[in-house]
Amino acid sequence: MTANAPRPLGQGVCIIAALVWREWRVFRRIWLAPTVGSAVEPIIYLLVFGYGFGAIVTSVVGIPYLDFMATGAAANAVLLTGLIGAVVNGFFRRTAEHLYEGLLAAPIRVTELVSGEAAWTAVRAAGVAISTVAVAGVFGVNLAWTVIFVPAVGLVGGFAFACLGAAIGARLRSDMQLGVVAAVVFAPMFVVSWTFFPLDGAPAWLRWPSQLSPLTHVVSLLRAAAFGRATSDEVLVHAGVLLGFTVLFWMLAVRFLRRAVVS
């Protein structure tokens, strides 16, 4: 008997589809709270930062501040939906809800579990990226035709952050550590990633970590999509780095979750 031999790709895809279907059926019943949160938060950001700061700062890095921060808000929403959602799920589903114990009684692999959950989170992240950019359009942000690539950026970015969140969630020992994640992972990434303010005037020690932040590349790609002004080289570099982070985070998530559920 070849133990746990790789199975046909189609079967793995069916398992992932089943996991996404499960998430969708759950989401249908609880959609209101997360959807309102995802839609309202960017509007508040646009009002407060766009019109508040926008009155003082008219343009940054060659684009109107409202355009700059609107795409920053979209990237931030992708980060929140992907990372925080996955950390919370990764912890509670493994512990209090005993969900992983149930799912892993079925013939599924940890790789499929990670991929299925991240795939659904990626869909939600793409949704909030779309809704945030749409709201920005209503607020007067000038969008290019390339805006049709925003969902793709949301999907890949959401998948990457969901995997990072799953990796962290698999390592958490208590819900008290959720606050640590917000302080140590979320806040620094938000600060160094050119979301709501540029870092071209910042000291070098603050600028180089920005290139190590996956959020920097998500926001750059979102701006490239929304405004259509980036060169193809810039897009390829950001896309390449983001895909690299995605693969790395997926591998970490698989490794840590396997360690957490198989002992």
Add this chain to the structure above:
Amino acid sequence: MNDEESAHASARHRVGSRSPSRRGLDAVPGSSQAPPAIRVSGVVKQFGDVRALDGLDLVVPRSATFGLLGPNGAGKSTLMRLLMGTAVPTAGSVEVLGLPLPEAAVEVRSRTGLVAQADNLDEELTCAENLTVYARLYGVAAQERAAAVARGLAFAHLTDRADTPAAQLSGGMRRRLQIARALLHAPDLVLLDEPTVGLDPQIRQEVWRLVGAIRADGATVVLTTHYIEEAERLCDEVTIVDHGRVLARGRPDALVADHVRSDVVVEVHGDDAARRRVAAAAAAAALAHRSAGTSVAVFTGDVEAAIGHDPRLSPGDLDHRLRRPANLEDVFVSLTGELLS
């Protein structure tokens, strides 16, 4: 088997395709004998400083209903995890349906149904959706899925609750749904980890009926429990485990006959001093006995004749007594000197 069990059994029999040919896959080439459902050899499982399993050996034949009886912390749940491939033995080997674990965990799980101790239904999903998710995960073909879910609902007596969210079900309904969920793919082996812990007596009876139906269908059933009555009523064979080791195994009645010297036990109730006097008298008469809460159990059918004349007793010491058949708890106590629960 009563009519209800027959109905359950036939409902389940049609859930999937547990066919003779599928079982034939297990046969060892050149041998007409299928391997046992479970073979655990010399398994040690260490968690840090804690040795959960300490050289455990176990063979469960096909189509048996097999009980693992032991107190909390005996290693039963650890063994269940080893049988699903979600725990890795520190030493020794585990084979389920002839497949090595944890290496062949995915293949084993495709032919095994686990009813975990924890309630892990999806609260927001309806009964039908809860089953559909797992029918998909178990790889039930798309065209057979609706029928498998319908049969699962019938098995759990929840057909009229198909569209009710799990959050609105009673404890008994939830447990029935959880059991039906583990049977969607017609597994060859069904593992139930403390299936009735925390449930009231009436729900316990319902769960026992379902286990009877699974058993009637020919699947191998392994259940862990620390309830004596559950093990005695459901199991063809019981293995008593404690501190990660097998203490004894056999048919429940044979275990009682082998390890308890009397088939009847008298529990004598009284205050501390009275119980001490009864215990001393029993010891003097070379009768096995044990203290259990507010009583002393003396392993004899006629306590009056055996120790009634003992000068250590005060008048009235034997007045409050209860005669009952010896059971697996007495076996456990005679083997370990401890109480099960």
